[in-house]
Amino acid sequence: MKVGVVGASGYAGGELLRLLAFHPQFEVNAITAHSNAGEQITSVHPQLQSYAGKKFSAFSPSDFLSCDLIFLALPHGESAKVIASLPTSAKIVDLGADFRLESAQQWSKYYGGDYAGAWTYGLADIEPFKTLISKSTKVANPGCYATSIALGTAPASSIADLSDVVVVAASGTTGAGRSAKINLIASEVAGSLTSYKFGGVHQHTPEIEQALTKVSGTAAKISFTPILAPMPRGILSTITAKLTKATSTEEVHALYSTYFTDSQFVTVLPIGVMPKTSALTGSNHVQIQVAVDSHTSRLVVSVAIDNLGKGAAAQAIQNANLMCGLDEAAGLRFDGLGV
Amino acid sequence: MKVGVVGASGYAGGELLRLLAFHPQFEVNAITAHSNAGEQITSVHPQLQSYAGKKFSAFSPSDFLSCDLIFLALPHGESAKVIASLPTSAKIVDLGADFRLESAQQWSKYYGGDYAGAWTYGLADIEPFKTLISKSTKVANPGCYATSIALGTAPASSIADLSDVVVVAASGTTGAGRSAKINLIASEVAGSLTSYKFGGVHQHTPEIEQALTKVSGTAAKISFTPILAPMPRGILSTITAKLTKATSTEEVHALYSTYFTDSQFVTVLPIGVMPKTSALTGSNHVQIQVAVDSHTSRLVVSVAIDNLGKGAAAQAIQNANLMCGLDEAAGLRFDGLGV
Amino acid sequence: MKVGVVGASGYAGGELLRLLAFHPQFEVNAITAHSNAGEQITSVHPQLQSYAGKKFSAFSPSDFLSCDLIFLALPHGESAKVIASLPTSAKIVDLGADFRLESAQQWSKYYGGDYAGAWTYGLADIEPFKTLISKSTKVANPGCYATSIALGTAPASSIADLSDVVVVAASGTTGAGRSAKINLIASEVAGSLTSYKFGGVHQHTPEIEQALTKVSGTAAKISFTPILAPMPRGILSTITAKLTKATSTEEVHALYSTYFTDSQFVTVLPIGVMPKTSALTGSNHVQIQVAVDSHTSRLVVSVAIDNLGKGAAAQAIQNANLMCGLDEAAGLRFDGLGV
Amino acid sequence: MKVGVVGASGYAGGELLRLLAFHPQFEVNAITAHSNAGEQITSVHPQLQSYAGKKFSAFSPSDFLSCDLIFLALPHGESAKVIASLPTSAKIVDLGADFRLESAQQWSKYYGGDYAGAWTYGLADIEPFKTLISKSTKVANPGCYATSIALGTAPASSIADLSDVVVVAASGTTGAGRSAKINLIASEVAGSLTSYKFGGVHQHTPEIEQALTKVSGTAAKISFTPILAPMPRGILSTITAKLTKATSTEEVHALYSTYFTDSQFVTVLPIGVMPKTSALTGSNHVQIQVAVDSHTSRLVVSVAIDNLGKGAAAQAIQNANLMCGLDEAAGLRFDGLGV
The missing domain is CATH 3.30.360.10 (Dihydrodipicolinate Reductase; domain 2)
Structure with missing residues (x-):
């Protein structure tokens, strides 16, 4: 499956790229970043040797046309803006807050700005969320x-x-x-x-x-x-x-x-x-x-x-796995570092 | 005033020595440690340049005969044991837990072993403690x-x-x-x-x-x-x-x-x-x-x-100042490190 | 391939277990530790969820009879002692120092005790070592x-x-x-x-x-x-x-x-x-x-x-890959953590 | 003695204020900062309880007219600029680099910009510097x-x-x-x-x-x-x-x-x-x-x-002590923190 990452220069974005390089089914072929567009990925994330020689693109909808799956790792308020320009066929996991809240009033109280609606809440380890996620094409990844x-x-x-x-x-x-x-x-x-x-x-x-x-x-x-x-x-x-x-x-x-x-x-x-x-x-x-x-x-x-793992990138991949009908643990079967 | 410190090889004891070296009225002339007796103070607390060349003594009651003020920085259960051998005229601040609790039952529940009674509780910044401390010769310094x-x-x-x-x-x-x-x-x-x-x-x-x-x-x-x-x-x-x-x-x-x-x-x-x-x-x-x-x-x-400061050694000195009729801030007028 | 780890309770041993759980060809079926024998692996290495329910064994040569590959992660002087009781057919990577030095005199000067001889030095990234390693059945993994x-x-x-x-x-x-x-x-x-x-x-x-x-x-x-x-x-x-x-x-x-x-x-x-x-x-x-x-x-x-990675466990696996005729990067294609 | 500090919002400046609050002879009565002028000192240096209620001033030569001693803690190139507007009678310790180098060529190679000349180098613990410092009214404090x-x-x-x-x-x-x-x-x-x-x-x-x-x-x-x-x-x-x-x-x-x-x-x-x-x-x-x-x-x-201590603020005070004919250890007789 072809995968895109929008907003990959932050820490959650970097962790997402790190984990996606492991994933047996996902192949990253679009990586964007706003202020770091044009820079080497390794100049921002020096650990990402797997991406050596690749650069962040500026966001361009056409880069995502072939993507089956897209991760958004943007500041709040930004995901809602790009969503319309992404292919409707693509499954999307938003690591930001834009689609988490079912109450416009709560959105207004805690975030402000336009309310964008709610997607399935991606708390992937427990029901009723897990079942809902597996039936969804758009999932709002929970906060850490x-x-x-x-x-x-x-x-x-x-x-x-x-x-x-x-x-x-x-x-x-x-x-x-x-x-x-x-x-x-x-x-x-x-x-x-x-x-x-x-x-x-x-x-x-x-x-x-x-x-x-x-x-x-x-x-x-x-x-x-x-x-x-x-x-x-x-x-x-x-x-x-x-x-x-x-x-x-x-x-x-x-x-x-x-x-x-x-x-x-x-x-x-x-x-x-x-x-x-x-x-x-x-x-x-x-x-x-x-x-x-x-x-x-x-x-x-x-x-x-x-x-950054369960609290962001790893759970996002677990959600994507569920949404794509894969084993929820695909690409996630590794232990923590320990020390 | 002549001051003794019993149990000076731990972190609270080390901080006490560090602060006492500043104090305008207190002069440390007895420093004991159990397992480190005979060692250079600087071999345990390499920062204590003020004590260069001095060694920890093993605890001996005679060393404390001339002390006007004694700090105990011992594991719980130990202060109660040494107290009888200290001069009755000396003011004592116990940094341990032995004399903090007024309830024998609570002592038994949380610490176990013989209950030793309660001294004035040395929460020196607020009343009614502050006034009580200034009238006491024995004070139990609060836990951190x-x-x-x-x-x-x-x-x-x-x-x-x-x-x-x-x-x-x-x-x-x-x-x-x-x-x-x-x-x-x-x-x-x-x-x-x-x-x-x-x-x-x-x-x-x-x-x-x-x-x-x-x-x-x-x-x-x-x-x-x-x-x-x-x-x-x-x-x-x-x-x-x-x-x-x-x-x-x-x-x-x-x-x-x-x-x-x-x-x-x-x-x-x-x-x-x-x-x-x-x-x-x-x-x-x-x-x-x-x-x-x-x-x-x-x-x-x-x-x-x-x-180690307010939570142990510095408050112990504040208590001692109050007990000795000194300005409560004597030897304690310095700011935190910040970074 | 069946793999054994001798001395898995230290940090290098824990990292080895963590990495081996990823490896596509290696299957760990003997895990020993000296002082922690009988304990849950996760009680020593709480990160090793992949090994949940498994315990460290005491070292017993019979546990290693079926092993094709054995990693030794022991204090210096210990590897040389266990080597005789391991199957001669097994490939062995020693993470300790016992077989690194070609000079008995240097061993004596820097380590002391009996000199055990020298194995191929496992500096896996450069020649002439890389070629030698691929022809060896016993490799001394370099120090960090x-x-x-x-x-x-x-x-x-x-x-x-x-x-x-x-x-x-x-x-x-x-x-x-x-x-x-x-x-x-x-x-x-x-x-x-x-x-x-x-x-x-x-x-x-x-x-x-x-x-x-x-x-x-x-x-x-x-x-x-x-x-x-x-x-x-x-x-x-x-x-x-x-x-x-x-x-x-x-x-x-x-x-x-x-x-x-x-x-x-x-x-x-x-x-x-x-x-x-x-x-x-x-x-x-x-x-x-x-x-x-x-x-x-x-x-x-x-x-x-x-x-612990390149300096110990990861290079040990790279050495094992080379010794076993596998891709040297098998099980090692992941980036560092970054933050 | 009345003391001024120019550039007190950085870490060296903060440490200087912290130490000066201890000093038996020095009384700080002018504290300036460029970008933080007008702010509470404790809002930048929350540890400086001794300065509670006081604010950083913008630099104004008239504030330093009564100062006997002035510390400069400015970025390089800045000390040379303010020096002309300070009272000629004041002793000055510059914590920056402007007056450390005796070679205009070296200044040009390593710093660039106008060369301002050299003051006595304040390496206060050893000769020939110590003697020279005690005869100087302007001292360049060494780098850390x-x-x-x-x-x-x-x-x-x-x-x-x-x-x-x-x-x-x-x-x-x-x-x-x-x-x-x-x-x-x-x-x-x-x-x-x-x-x-x-x-x-x-x-x-x-x-x-x-x-x-x-x-x-x-x-x-x-x-x-x-x-x-x-x-x-x-x-x-x-x-x-x-x-x-x-x-x-x-x-x-x-x-x-x-x-x-x-x-x-x-x-x-x-x-x-x-x-x-x-x-x-x-x-x-x-x-x-x-x-x-x-x-x-x-x-x-x-x-x-x-x-920040010996490498900046504390040595600056040692230099000031020597320049002022005080005991070099005045205000500096405290041990390190240790832990």
């Missing part, structure tokens, strides 16, 4: 925080109060993009933790609530505080909610394990073993641990992913 | 997490439900001590986040609840999840609790600012500016930010400290 | 520093004085192994650089000199200073030697580019672009840059590799 | 790399060939300044090493050679390769040169120890103990180790400093 938080919370609807979920999640710096800002330079970030988008205003909040409401059948509400961590990749989300019934760590662990039985990329770790972001680096895997805090009658969940 | 969480939560008793406070706090690796364990080696920690003491079992929980209950007059309860962060120093605590009355970020900011008016080491940052652990490195300062999350009717608080 | 330094120096024999090569190379912490030592804990390493094995005593020195002498036909001599860098993976080697003839950066760049024409894993970067260790992470690739320092009449070379 | 390399090489003139010194030095990211560039963002730097200004072109080369030539009486020549390290502060320099006479590590160690007898900020560590950048963080101290590499007949020297 949203992926980890929704996966960590979804199984809990029968035991915890999802109307008051508290989440604190820390992300590596690639989550902030490949842009030259003082607050992102290494001297500012090294050896330091700081929060941002503070006070419940992060734009992933509505998509998490939308996903959880869909899974649980009850209105979910999330208090979410993001943190910038001194590492390039990885998200560790800590999720807690009041238990709605008496239960034990063992029972919750069994509940989660059962919930993810058919999710080959989600591992509920043995009780007591904690998720660790470096174990997921570069992969499509998710690690989850649960505990009942009997002192406060709260469920506590810890979830680790790679923000 | 406890310091940041108690300070961040204390002002909120009139506006938030302290019976269900959720805290996620990430600490630098020095919080785990100077010990050779596989999970602490740089290869395991670098570029990775992982939680530990998961499920509401961290031993600082009861001292935080005890402190907040004392400040607020109502029973406080904390769900606390600690995280190990890939940096040597610093704690960033994110605290959230349901608001018990309608309020705004501006009002809460004013409330916190007023609360800390007389606390020279606590800065409530301008609205929108976030605490950052590197800004506090090596210092006794605290940075706090607050917000009202109107989406979930929750108060959110972010607090940054240096776990 | 040795790989980067030998590759960076080998092309220079016609233009620089290899009898006085100066090398300063910095390695990530995984190069020091997965062992619980105070000087390796994150608090000690974070944000810090320090040298070790100082004064020309590093044990990779003789294998580098042996390799260069073989390539150049003249006796090579290296002054080598290693540095421990605050990062988990990667080696950056800076190599300099007096020029023996007048030349320019452009000419040297052309010389290097020609030298590595047939080395698909070695990239001589465009003039002015510098090697960067993160671009190589997890891969078998090498990046090289050269310059003529006209001020001092010196050649300067910068080489980046991943110490 | 230059400080570490010149100190590490100066004692060797009687035993090593200073006409062919090889130096590889790695610096923390603050050395690259507080500027928003893609190659400096944390995602690019984290976990990675890369060289820059490659091929003997770093602009500190001539000042090192000038200083060593002055100390040794013979023409020194340096091949210098700088590396960007994934840490905020610190420089580790590895220096090597051919020995000109047979000697031993012990003898060289004695030579260096003697050389620095009167240099209270320079520590030649016990044989076998290696300099470590984190031990120097925030301080004016230097750690040095030496070895004879008998295999190659080379001297090897390892030197660690804090690039």
Whole structure:
């Protein structure tokens, strides 16, 4: 299958190219970037030796005419603009936010600008999304925080109060993009933790609530505080909610394990073993641990992913696999880096 | 004044020696360490050029006979053992946990072993502790997490439900001590986040609840999840609790600012500016930010400290200053490192 | 082909397992570890989801009877001991040092203990090694520093004085192994650089000199200073030697580019672009840059590799591919992580 | 004494303010910054609680009329421009490069633009500089790399060939300044090493050679390769040169120890103990180790400093102390951070 990538000069775009070079069925034949058009791909992504000698093109609809599958890795608001010029026959996975929200009001509150509508939400590891994705030609890939938080919370609807979920999640710096800002330079970030988008205003909040409401059948509400961590990749989300019934760590662990039985990329770790972001680096895997805090009658969940892998490029490929009728794990059967 | 330090080979002990070398009134004349007795201080703490040529002694009560002030920086359970052999006239600040808890039951639940009783709790920046400390000869220095969480939560008793406070706090690796364990080696920690003491079992929980209950007059309860962060120093605590009355970020900011008016080491940052652990490195300062999350009717608080500075050695010196009738800031008037 | 790994609990062993799970022809069916025998592989290497449910065995010769190919990832001195009990028909790649040196005297000076003899030196990217490897059944995989330094120096024999090569190379912490030592804990390493094995005593020195002498036909001599860098993976080697003839950066760049024409894993970067260790992470690739320092009449070379990838596990697989008559890139066609 | 700081918004300027707040004799009463004029000092340097409420001024000569001492922390080429408008009575320490080089030709080669002349070179720990500084009213503070390399090489003139010194030095990211560039963002730097200004072109080369030539009486020549390290502060320099006479590590160690007898900020560590950048963080101290590499007949020297401390702000204060007839250690008697 012929594949195009629109917006490949960012970190998610680079990871997408890296993973696509592995894929047994996908062949990348159109790669665009806006401000880096004309540059060698390896001058922006020096690791992409597989693309040595190739250059980023400027976006031109004609380059995508022969594409069976297109990935969009653009800033929010941009995907909606290019969509009309892409071939209608092509399957599309949008790694941006433009088509994630089903509520125009929420779009307006958290993003602003024109509302573009909603595509199938590509939370590929769980139902009802997985089935819907396999029937879709357009999929909105979830946000990185949203992926980890929704996966960590979804199984809990029968035991915890999802109307008051508290989440604190820390992300590596690639989550902030490949842009030259003082607050992102290494001297500012090294050896330091700081929060941002503070006070419940992060734009992933509505998509998490939308996903959880869909899974649980009850209105979910999330208090979410993001943190910038001194590492390039990885998200560790800590999720807690009041238990709605008496239960034990063992029972919750069994509940989660059962919930993810058919999710080959989600591992509920043995009780007591904690998720660790470096174990997921570069992969499509998710690690989850649960505990009942009997002192406060709260469920506590810890979830680790790679923000660029499962949180962006790898899940996008999993979605594409499902959309194309391939094994969902095609091109994704590799472990995280570990160290 | 003549000062002794018992247990100076750990990170808190090293930081204490570093800060004491600055202090205008304190003169260190007894320095002991258990397993490193006989070694050069600079062989364990290569930064302590001020102590060049001096060695750690094995603990011997006679070395402390002339001490007016003694700091204990020992593993929990050890302070209680040495206390009887120290001169009764000496003022003592214990950086360990042995004398923090007023409840024998809580001691037993979280630490185990013999309960040694409680000393004045040395949360030096706020009342009623500050006044009590200045009248005490024995003070239990708070834990690092406890310091940041108690300070961040204390002002909120009139506006938030302290019976269900959720805290996620990430600490630098020095919080785990100077010990050779596989999970602490740089290869395991670098570029990775992982939680530990998961499920509401961290031993600082009861001292935080005890402190907040004392400040607020109502029973406080904390769900606390600690995280190990890939940096040597610093704690960033994110605290959230349901608001018990309608309020705004501006009002809460004013409330916190007023609360800390007389606390020279606590800065409530301008609205929108976030605490950052590197800004506090090596210092006794605290940075706090607050917000009202109107989406979930929750108060959110972010607090940054240096776990070895304000979270251990610097607050211990602040306590000693208060106990000795000195300016509380003596020897502590320096800013954090920043980068 | 059936594959065994002896000593799989270290970092090189873990990386080997990670890469072997990708390999199209190799099937791992024996995995041993000494001190971790009986443990889940994922309890030591939490990233190795591909090996979920499998355990490390204690070493038992019978487990390796059916193996066509065996990798040894043992501390030096250990490979020589197990070799006699392995099937004589099996091809063997030793990632340790036991069979690298052709001089018993050098072995004795740098390692000590019984000298075990020399196998084909597995510097797989260049001749004469590549051809020799493809004819060998036993190959000694080069050390991580040795790989980067030998590759960076080998092309220079016609233009620089290899009898006085100066090398300063910095390695990530995984190069020091997965062992619980105070000087390796994150608090000690974070944000810090320090040298070790100082004064020309590093044990990779003789294998580098042996390799260069073989390539150049003249006796090579290296002054080598290693540095421990605050990062988990990667080696950056800076190599300099007096020029023996007048030349320019452009000419040297052309010389290097020609030298590595047939080395698909070695990239001589465009003039002015510098090697960067993160671009190589997890891969078998090498990046090289050269310059003529006209001020001092010196050649300067910068080489980046991943110490665990090209510097250990990935090159071991490249060697195995060559020994088995496979494409040398089988299972190794993936780019580095980049960030 | 009244002190002014011109250009205080960069990292060196921030460190200068941090250290000046400690100083017993200096009182900062003019603080300027170009692009940050009008901003709160704490908005740029959030650690500088001592300056809470104060703002950066735009540069105005009248603000410096009452200053007895002025520090310039400006980009190169800028110091020369402001100098004419400063009071002639004021002592001035320039942290930039404008007045370091005695050769107009070298200035032109390495910096370009108008040559402004040379001031006393402020390598404060050794002669002949120390004596000259104490007689000067204008001092050019050495560069960070230059400080570490010149100190590490100066004692060797009687035993090593200073006409062919090889130096590889790695610096923390603050050395690259507080500027928003893609190659400096944390995602690019984290976990990675890369060289820059490659091929003997770093602009500190001539000042090192000038200083060593002055100390040794013979023409020194340096091949210098700088590396960007994934840490905020610190420089580790590895220096090597051919020995000109047979000697031993012990003898060289004695030579260096003697050389620095009167240099209270320079520590030649016990044989076998290696300099470590984190031990120097925030301080004016230097750690040095030496070895004879008998295999190659080379001297090897390892030197660690804090690039912002000894390599910039702290040495500037040491220079000011000497110029003002104060104890050279006034305001500088604190140890490095260690961790």
